[in-house]
Amino acid sequence: MEQFAFLIRGVQGLTWQMLVMWAVGGLLIWLAVKKDFEPSLLIPMGFGAILVNLPYTGVLGNNGIVQWLYHTGISASEAMPLLLFVGIGAMIDFGPLLSNPRMFLFGGAAQFGIFFTVLMAVLLGFPLKDAMSAGVIGAADGPTSILVAQVLKSNYTGAITVAAYSYMALVPVIQPFAIRLVTTKKERRIRMPYRPESVSQTTKILFPIVVTLIAGMIAPDSVALVGFLMFGNLIRECGKLESLCKTAEGPLANLITIFLGITISFQMQAEKFVRWDTLLIMALGLVAFVFDTIGGVLFAKLMNLFLPEGKKFNPMVGAAGISAFPMSARVIQKMGLEEDNQNHLLMHAVGANVAGQIGSVVAGGILLTLAKTLIH
Amino acid sequence: MHFLDYQGPMGPVTGASTGAALQLMGFGMLGIFLVMVLICLLVVVLNHVTGKKKNGGRKNGARSENKGN
Numbered sequence: 001m002e003q004f005a006f007l008i009r010g011v012q013g014l015t016w017q018m019l020v021m022w023a024v025g026g027l028l029i030w031l032a033v034k035k036d037f038e039p040s041l042l043i044p045m046g047f048g049a050i051l052v053n054l055p056y057t058g059v060l061g062n063n064g065i066v067q068w069l070y071h072t073g074i075s076a077s078e079a080m081p082l083l084l085f086v087g088i089g090a091m092i093d094f095g096p097l098l099s100n101p102r103m104f105l106f107g108g109a110a111q112f113g114i115f116f117t118v119l120m121a122v123l124l125g126f127p128l129k130d131a132m133s134a135g136v137i138g139a140a141d142g143p144t145s146i147l148v149a150q151v152l153k154s155n156y157t158g159a160i161t162v163a164a165y166s167y168m169a170l171v172p173v174i175q176p177f178a179i180r181l182v183t184t185k186k187e188r189r190i191r192m193p194y195r196p197e198s199v200s201q202t203t204k205i206l207f208p209i210v211v212t213l214i215a216g217m218i219a220p221d222s223v224a225l226v227g228f229l230m231f232g233n234l235i236r237e238c239g240k241l242e243s244l245c246k247t248a249e250g251p252l253a254n255l256i257t258i259f260l261g262i263t264i265s266f267q268m269q270a271e272k273f274v275r276w277d278t279l280l281i282m283a284l285g286l287v288a289f290v291f292d293t294i295g296g297v298l299f300a301k302l303m304n305l306f307l308p309e310g311k312k313f314n315p316m317v318g319a320a321g322i323s324a325f326p327m328s329a330r331v332i333q334k335m336g337l338e339e340d341n342q343n344h345l346l347m348h349a350v351g352a353n354v355a356g357q358i359g360s361v362v363a364g365g366i367l368l369t370l371a372k373t374l375i376h
Numbered sequence: 377m378h379f380l381d382y383q384g385p386m387g388p389v390t391g392a393s394t395g396a397a398l399q400l401m402g403f404g405m406l407g408i409f410l411v412m413v414l415i416c417l418l419v420v421v422l423n424h425v426t427g428k429k430k431n432g433g434r435k436n437g438a439r440s441e442n443k444g445n
Contacts, residue, residue, distance in 0.1 A: 098423070101419040101420050101423070104416035105416065108408045114404070122389065123389060124384045124386050125386035125388060125389050126386050126387065127393075128393060128400075131397065199423060200423070202422070203423055207419065207422070210422075218407055219407060280385075280386065358412070358415070359408060362407075363404070363408055370399075370403055370404060370407075
């Protein structure tokens with residue numbers, strides 16, 4: 001009978017934690033397929049969670065492909081999220097933001113949830129590196145979350161990634177709740193006429209270069225994040241690299257996306273994931289999203305104290321300063337029309353939302369820069 | 377700040393760690409606002425200096441789908 005022992009070795013090696021991770025993987029796939037929750041990441045992550053949680057799985061270990069992808073593509077130099085940023089930069093049109101530059105301020109204000117969550121995590125007893133990694137979920141930006149957690153050597157990279165992408169998909173649920181907590185109906189009905197400035201092609205070309213210089217001088221650790229995002233945007237806006245732009249936003253982004261999700265699942269091994277502290281990290285991520293929204297809204301209300309009637313911000317536009325593009329802008333547009341069916345906030349919200357893309361990568365870089373002085 | 381020391385559910389919390397988190401919050405938000413305000417001012421200057429030419433580059437439009445972000 002011993003010669004048949006190999007047939008049951010896998011079953012004998014199964015633990016209840018692995019079964020839980022199979023269920024988590026199945027849930028992610030279900031959310032992606034049935035609810036359209038970020039399918040490009042949740043399907044690879046869900047399937048990867050199953051792959052790495054099979055007993056004696058061949059995708060881990062020295063010859064394991066997932067382990068190799070993780071060490072080469074993420075652990076060594078965070079290559080995968082950075083290369084994905086080239087593709088994302090090539091997809092972004094900063095025009096609505098450049099024509100309405102005051103929206104930049106909301107891209108900054110709506111990162112408040114990151115730092116608030118770091119404080120909350122520290123008050124719960126998490127070490128600062130894990131607290132910062134939990135806070136960065138509030139960047140609402142998958143590659144930034146992965147990169148910061150990885151550089152800080154957080155123990156929760158898998159959970160952080162799952163949380164970041166899941167909450168991004170839940171923005172239509174999270175943001176209206178948070179906005180209604182801190183605004184009145186009268187404030188939500190404030191009208192904002194859209195009078196954009198013209199934007200020259202020269203501005204669009206200089207913009208990515210200038211942003212990289214400024215962000216890099218103030219937060220040097222943001223250069224990789226900001227630089228690769230802006231590099232992709234420069235490819236798009238220079239007008240001379242049409243085929244490279246199409247490659248960046250198409251095949252490059254798709255290839256990296258295919259492998260990024262399955263690679264991140266390396267951090268979804270049962271012994272690292274099925275723990276109370278992992279659940280708490282994911283809950284803190286939700287706090288980060290809520291307080292990002294509240295931070296943006298309250299900043300708009302603060303600005304309104306100094307603005308005359310007719311020039312006030314609709315505070316909901318502040319909430320669009322998170323990086324979840326374009327979902328957040330659509331949520332704000334929808335909420336604006338619900339309050340006043342003549343109040344179209346979309347282009348303001350798109351400007352703030354795009355500013356949030358810059359704000360989130362700058363926030364990630366600032367976290368990494370400050371980590372060097374604060375973490376000993 | 378030893379009066380802030382206590383045992384949290386995930387580990388010990390000290391005045392030093394709370395202070396570091398508050399420092400991070402202060403400097404972090406300051407840093408982000410500094411960057412965003414500088415970029416905003418620069419864009420205003422660029423828009424002014426480069427004039428009101430029509431955009432002749434790539435067609436405007438939002439991203440067609442989210443790719444990992």
